[in-house]
Amino acid sequence: MENNSVHRTSVEYRRKKSAKEMRNQFLTFILMIFFTVISFVSVAYNDLFPSNFVAPFILLLAGIQVIFQLYYFMHASHKGHEMPMFFMYSGVFAAFLTILAFLTIVWW
Structure with missing residues (x-):
């Protein structure tokens, strides 16, 4: 029961x-x-x-x-997606740094 x-x-x-x-x-x-x-x-x-x-x-x-x-x-x-999200955020951060570096090189 x-x-x-x-x-x-x-x-x-x-x-x-x-x-x-x-x-x-x-x-x-x-x-x-x-x-x-x-x-x-x-x-x-x-x-x-x-x-x-x-x-x-x-x-x-x-x-x-x-x-x-x-x-x-x-x-x-959802739980269990922390590591894939970490890698996605790391990729976005690396892309941001790359774009920032190229913009800095072009403007100076």
Whole structure:
């Protein structure tokens, strides 16, 4: 009797956790579609937005979308993904340093 109760509780817990995760993924998907539409609008209505604003704005929205995809669609926020995330962050840091070095060399 007690084993059946524990199993039922476990199933209910997994069901609630899965529903919450699915809700987060759906909300993230809607936000990414919204960011994409905003990017297209900022390019389409170039008379409303200055041209030196559009490129950094699109890059910012793209960076936000990368973070959303890593954490929600690739499940990087789950336990057990610390080492792959460490390597990804290390790669981003190395790319940042490389770009910074090249920009420094070009400007000086």
